[in-house]
Amino acid sequence: MQDSEAAQTGGRELIYVTRGGAGRVLALGGLQQLGWNLRRAPDARSVLRILNGDSRKPHAALLDLREGFTQQDLAEFGTALSAGNVGWVAGVDARQLDEPPVRDLIRDYCYDYLTLPCPESVLNTVIGHAHGMASLACERGDATSESGFDGMIGDSPAMRTLCRTLRKAALTEAPVFIAGETGTGKELAAMAVHRHSRRHAHPFVAINCGAIPHSLIQSELFGYERGAFTGAQQRKLGRIEMANSGTLFLDEIGDLPLESQASLLRFLQQGSIERLGGHEQIPVDVRIISATHHDLDRAVAEGRFRADLYHRLCVLRLQQPPLRERGSDIDKLAEYSLQRYSQEGHRTLKGFSPCARQALHTHSWPGNVRELINRVRQAVVMAEGRLITAADLHIESSLTTPPPTLDEVRDAATRAAIERSLHRNRGRLVDVARELGVSRVTLYRLMQRHGLRAHEPEAPNTIHIA
Secondary structure, X not given: OOEOOOOOOOOEEEEEEOOOOOOOOOOOHHHHHOOEEEEEEOOHHHHHHHHHHOOOOOEEEEEEOOOOOOHHHHHOOHHHHOOOOEEEEEXXXXXXXXXXXXXXXXXXXXXXXXXXXXXXXXXXXXXXXXXXXXXXHHHHHHHOOOOOEOOEOOOOHHHHHHHHHHHHHHOOOOOEEEEOOOOOOHXXXXXXXXHOOOOOOOOEEEEEOOOOOHHHHHHHHHOEOXXXXXXXXXXXXOHHHHOOOOEXXXXXXXXXXXXXXXXXXXXXXXXXXXXXXXXOOEEOOOEEEEEEOOOHHHHHHOOOOOHHHHHHHOOEEEEOOOHHHOOOHHHHHHHHHHHHHHHHOOOOOOEEOHHHHHHHHHOOOOOXXXXXXXXXXXXXXXXXXXXEOOOOOOOOHHHHOOOOOHHHHHHHHHHHHHHHHHHHOOOOHHHHHHHHOOOHHHHHHHHHHOOOOOOOOOOOOOOOOO
């Protein structure tokens, strides 16, 4: 079996991810005879190369965790593990199930797991189910491809505008800046630009500038040489160098300290970096995509962000819309989340109750798409009935206020208009009727219906209606 080489054509696609320790590689010849096109990948970059070549085709992927993968290695699989056209299955030693990183990875990303080695008949069944789930995801993606973009769900006007802009941005090499609130999917948009650019076969490397201590951000970005500081026992490549020929995504760029802003600007101007403790100028070719939930214009005005770096990064500026402004996209995202996590619950769920759908549209969603996904996932586990309710979503405030009917809205508007006119005309019903464009008889009837009365008598024969 050769790396990244299909064993045969016309079958289902299976990626086998392994470091290949002695005696630990599965032969999997029987699976090839059962119609699987087998490809082997040693790392995340190889997996992404395979997926980028077949982005519309469903894949099953077996991630053999028994040896050779560090926690940092697993972190690099984030993009591949989140790909919508892949059903992941983890292969482990029984003892590994006690390790929190492995348990978290299986829980968050994998369709199932197996204790290896196991009979090929069992392996065929499990990866077959994972491949089937990936096929369903691909079919859903094809159905929404006209309105979405590379797995982004939604056809609201704001999302249509964003997707058109993303497609245009993918065709250029210009730096892209994505503005938007926390949880709106800025990294998903950045990955979509990368996957549709000419750099799609090369690495996509992401770094959250707000999640790394200021004392470590320089070494994370630029790397360091052995002996550069206490504890630097060997050379380490920085994120910029790791993204060479590909795309570097700088998330929460607004949290980058000023010292690092100066270093980043120098790299953008010169196209080369210098590792900490080193003296060699290393040329690096990357495309920069940055994002933040901060107001960078305000940060520049207040001196917290360099204006020259701002203009370097914000050549193409995109705005990620908040969830509360996306209308019917909320329903689509909720249905997608329910489908994705439905197997985690203890019963089969049919969908959302009317009170849940009302709650979905009345909630302000401060956490945006990320909050919605987490609430639906929690509801899948906690729901007692066959339909998810607002209580299951923990959005109970909307339950006490059902949406008004059209008659109720009309009555409220009519009453308010009469009350305002009575006040303006000091209770003179003749003037009120004239102002509202109705007869006095109609005005009397409406006032009686709504329990209104004139504020002051206009004449001895004024009619007062209680």
